[in-house]
Amino acid sequence: MDDVPITASRNAWLHAFFAATVALTAVIAVVGWSPWPTRWPAFLALAVLTVTYAAYGWRGYDVPRAARAFLPIALAVAFVLPAVAPTTAFVQCIVFPLVWCQVERVRNAVLLSGVVGLLSAAGLQVSGGPGELTGTVLIETVSVVGSCAMGIWMTRVATLAEERRRLLDELRATQDSLAEAHRSAGVTSERERLARELHDTVAQDLAGIVMLTERARGDLAADRVDRLGDRLAVLEESARTALEDSRTLVAAGAAGVASDGLGAALHRLGERFTRETGIPVIVDAPDCPLDRDTQVVLLRVGQEALANVRAHARATAAQVALHVDGARVGLRVEDDGVGFDASVPTAGHGLRGLRDRLALAGGTCAVTSTPGTGTVVEATVPTGAEPRLPGGSAPVAAVSR
Known part of the structure; x- marks a missing residue:
């Protein structure tokens, strides 16, 4: 029929x-x-x-x-x-x-x-x-x-x-198409994740190594041989960190947060930044019972914000503060540099990748800056930890060279 x-x-x-x-x-x-x-x-x-x-x-x-x-x-x-x-x-x-x-x-x-x-x-x-x-x-x-x-x-x-x-x-055709779309989306998502991780870890480490190498060359040209030992020590530490982060990424993990938690990782980040750039960083980061994903997201916020301070701000000091507000935890990074017009879209991938990462974690990112007044980057994400985070804060720690 x-x-x-x-x-x-x-x-x-x-x-x-x-x-x-x-x-x-x-x-x-x-x-x-x-x-x-x-x-x-x-x-x-x-x-x-x-x-x-x-x-x-x-x-x-x-x-x-x-x-x-x-x-x-x-x-x-x-x-x-x-x-x-x-x-x-x-x-x-x-x-x-x-x-x-x-x-x-x-x-x-x-x-x-x-x-x-x-x-x-x-x-x-x-x-x-x-x-x-x-x-x-x-x-x-x-x-x-x-x-x-x-x-x-x-x-x-x-x-x-x-x-x-x-x-x-x-x-069946729809299921096959949907499965293929899921596979493609998974591949794209994984590529974007790796791109963010590489940008926030290895790329930042390599940028620091380049800066330290330039300073060491300048010290050598100026016959300031007494500074070369410290420069080389920081170079070695930065290279080892980049190598460790690369191995962690190859193993499909999230590089940067050790077993001692986010607070210690932020303090180490501030110390390294100060040693590499000479810009003192004040870190206020108490120990908090956060899940690993939340710690990684906030650490990446700190890394990206300090990377922008190093590359663009021409600042003389910076502050990093971890704080808790109810069911959300936030990280604030502030510098006293030249600032920029935050209403104008930037051409780089850093802030865009940072916002994408926070959006995936259910968080938000606010960048406040005007020319000549410095820059404030503030990110908040759900705590994602049980029990809830304490509301107090630890004493402010000054990190200097």
Whole structure:
């Protein structure tokens, strides 16, 4: 029927049903009563039906052109057999299914079923005479109605099955597409995470190494050899830190926070920054029971803010303060540098990556700055730790060279 494919398995059953029906009809033609002195037209009709079916009629289930060539023969057989031997009207048992399986539209199948009934009735009238008209009309009416009812019902079942198959195919395709989208999103997210981690760790370490190398070269050119030892020590420490962070990132971890917590990591960050740049950093960072992800996010905020101080601020001092406000924890980094117009979008990746990282953690970032007044970077994130963070703060620690 309409767009309903017939599978190879179903075709096999139809072939077997056709063979069985033809064989049984041939037996009926042999033993059944016939008003004709000879029954060769019935056997000829069965032979033609069988040969044409074997030659191309079996293709009619899938090929409309073959069906158009075969069905007229089946209709002719539906007339010839009842006309020779009335009991061979049994052949309708295969002619009706052939019509419904090889015609593409339900309307055409109903019309052809009526034609089969009329031809069979005409054949019965030829063999039985006018006295059998009432019985013939009743029998063929029941046959046609039953065939149409069964055909429409089976067509509906097949259509629903095809719709279900199509929906399942669409669902599988959608699931595959969604899985591919998730994989792509995961790859993109991981790349962005690695880019942020590299920017906030290894890139910052390397920037510090470059600055220290420039200062060491300047000391060497000015014959300040007494400073080279300290410069080289800081260079070695920075290189080791970069190496450790690289190994941590390769191991798919989050570099920077050791087992002693965020407060100690911020103090170490301030000390290193002071040793590398000569800019004193005051760190107020008490020990807090934060989960590791929150600690990493806030440490990255401190790293990025101090990296901007080193690269752009031309500051003489900076402050880093960790504070708690209810269910949120914040980090404030302030410098007394030249400042900038915070309303103008920056071209770098640092602040944008910082805001993306905070957004993923459910946090916010505020940058306050105007030219000549310094810069304040303040980030807040949910504590994410149990129990809640204490509200007090530790004494301010000054980190100097």
